[in-house]
Amino acid sequence: MANWVLKGLATQVVTTRYPFRREDDIPGACSFTPSVTKDQCLSTCAECAEVCPTGAIRKSLLSPDAPEIDYARCIFCRQCAEVCPKRIISLSKRFELSSLNDGGGILKEAGTANKVRRLFRRSLHIRHMDAGSCEACLSEISALSSPYYDLNRLGFFFTNSPRHADVLLVSGPVTKNLEQSLQKTYEAIPEPKMVIGAGTCAAGGWMAGQNYACRKRLDSLLPVDLVIPGCPPSPLTLLHGLLLALGRVTK
Numbered sequence: 001m002a003n004w005v006l007k008g009l010a011t012q013v014v015t016t017r018y019p020f021r022r023e024d025d026i027p028g029a030c031s032f033t034p035s036v037t038k039d040q041c042l043s044t045c046a047e048c049a050e051v052c053p054t055g056a057i058r059k060s061l062l063s064p065d066a067p068e069i070d071y072a073r074c075i076f077c078r079q080c081a082e083v084c085p086k087r088i089i090s091l092s093k094r095f096e097l098s099s100l101n102d103g104g105g106i107l108k109e110a111g112t113a114n115k116v117r118r119l120f121r122r123s124l125h126i127r128h129m130d131a132g133s134c135e136a137c138l139s140e141i142s143a144l145s146s147p148y149y150d151l152n153r154l155g156f157f158f159t160n161s162p163r164h165a166d167v168l169l170v171s172g173p174v175t176k177n178l179e180q181s182l183q184k185t186y187e188a189i190p191e192p193k194m195v196i197g198a199g200t201c202a203a204g205g206w207m208a209g210q211n212y213a214c215r216k217r218l219d220s221l222l223p224v225d226l227v228i229p230g231c232p233p234s235p236l237t238l239l240h241g242l243l244l245a246l247g248r249v250t251k
Contacts, residue, residue, distance in 0.1 A: 014147065015148060015149070016148060016149060019239070032076065032093060033071075033091065033093065033094045034069055034076070034089050034090070034091060035090055036066055036067055036068075036069065036089055037087075037088060041066050041086070042085070045085065045086075047083045047084065047085065048067055048089055051079045051080060051083050053079075054074065054075055056070045056071070057070075057080055066088070067088070071097045073204060074200065078091060095234055096237070096240045097228070097233075097240075098226060098227065098228045098240055098245075099227060099229075100225065101223075101224050101225050101226060101227070115192040116166060116192045116193065116245075116246075117246050122155045123155045124156050124157070124242070125164055125166050126156060126157065126159065126165060127160075127162045127164075127167070127169065127185065127189065128158060129169070129170050129182060131171065131172035131174040131182050132174060133171045133201060136231070137171035137172070137198055137202075137230075137233065138171060140230075140232045140234060140235055140238060141169070141171065141198065141238060144235050154239070156242055162186075163189070163190065166194070167196060167242075168185060168189055168194070168196070168222070169196050170182065170195065171199045172199070172201050172202060173214045174202070174214060174218050174221060175214055176212070176214065179215075182222070194225040194226070195218075196224070196226045196227070196241060197228065198233060198238060198241070199228065199230055199232050199233055200229055200230065200231040201231075202218050203227035204217055226241060226245045
């Protein structure tokens with residue numbers, strides 16, 4: 001026991017200080033985020049868009065000479081950066097990618113999200129449901145409970161019962177066999193409540209597209225308040241999304 005105490009004193013606190021202190025890098029292995037660093041794109045070049053497997057890249061309406069990346073569809077495969085002839089698309093370790101619902105899909109009663117932010121700003125209980133993912137998102141979500149990230153220090157807690165939850169966190173593309181379970185889980189959560197899509201599949205990327213096994217997108221089944229892009233999203237990306245949902249950080 002004495003050895004463990006001495007080891008702890010020598011190691012000191014290793015828990016991340018995010019969001020109170022910025023992280024320069026995402027700890028551990030991560031998917032690098034494609035970012036547009038210049039606006040000198042060749043107007044006749046479309047190599048990045050052609051190579052993108054999910055159609056996440058298109059020409060920007062505001063700046064036709066620069067590509068626009070839809071992170072909700074991006075799977076971070078890095079192919080766009082590899083084929084870009086002028087290296088306009090580069091890879092960075094930017095992880096604050098979450099965004100609030102832009103009004104697409106099912107809309108809920110006005111003011112519900114604000115009520116959740118007001119009531120649960122400092123104490124939020126989360127019911128996570130895997131709706132058919134490859135388990136990569138589940139691995140990152142599980143890491144939130146580790147000593148390094150320690151989501152409890154921010155007032156976030158996972159719960160096994162939807163009746164004790166304030167937020168439904170969904171990962172995976174929502175397979176046909178899980179549609180009913182997802183709907184029942186959502187209905188069991190008392191009002192007010194929020195829905196967060198974690199990972200590209202839940203955010204709308206749909207690597208496999210609409211098919212027999214995955215008939216409907218998450219935002220066509222439930223009113224999604226926020227999406228957390230990533231394939232899979234890193235634990236810090238997930239933390240940023242949860243904090244953004246409650247208005248504790250800005251975009």
